[in-house]
Amino acid sequence: MLLLLLLAHAWQRGQGIEMLGLRFDLPPTQRYQLAAAIVIVALWHLGMHGAMRVLGTDAGGAQAFDKIASNQLMPRTSAEARVFVLFVIVIGLGSDLLYRGFLINTLAPMTGAVAAILLASLADAITYGYDKPRDIPGNFALALLLGSAFYLSGSLLWIIVLHLGLGLSTARIAWQAMHRDGGPG
Structure with missing residues (x-):
């Protein structure tokens, strides 16, 4: 909701979605970045599938799969999985637009690029780690990496x-791990 209000405010001031770093008429450099992102996701997915097969034959792997299956946040049925995927897309897209696109672009002229990236990354990490403070450092590192990559490339796409x-691929792998032996759902 906050993101929609911020977008409405920006639109009212005559700023478009380009203000967030979103452009669809990409220059060649940004096309290469987009292609690289697609390749990285594909390699990640293939690597995770391979790791799953190797771990599936290992006693420790079975314990890891059981731990995934016991996670209360994971969907149990196909209907829950569809809602979960929608949730991952909305939250992921919203966080990229808000924390990277909007906050970094808004704060950088006032605080400088480094402070803008640090503040936006901290806000992102706290948002995702408010219920589990032990997750904040990892979330901060990821947000810092994504924020820096956004700022340096100028492209959010x-x-x-x-x-x-990466999020959807990991969710799919977790779903498969949960259902490897006719588990839940």
Whole structure:
């Protein structure tokens, strides 16, 4: 909701979606970044599938799969999985637009690029780690990496593809791990 209000305010001031770093008429460099993001997601997915096969034959792997299956946040049925995928897309897209696109572009002229990236990354990490403070450092590192990549490249599109692709791929692998032996759902 906050993101929609911020976008409405920006639109009222005559700023478009380009203000967030989103452009669809990409220059060649940004096309390469987008292609690289797609390749990285594909390699990640293939690597995770391979790791799953190797771990599936290992006693420790079975324990890891059981731990995934016991996670209360994971969907249990196909209907829950569809809602979960929608949730991952909306939250991932919203966080990229808000924390990277909007906050970094808004704060950088006032605080400088480094402070803008640090503040936006901290806000992102706290948002995702408020219920589990032990997750904040990892979330901060990821947000810092994505924020820096966005600022240096000037393009949010490839960051969104990378972030959503890795998240959805990981969710699919977790779903398969949960259902490897006719488990839940």
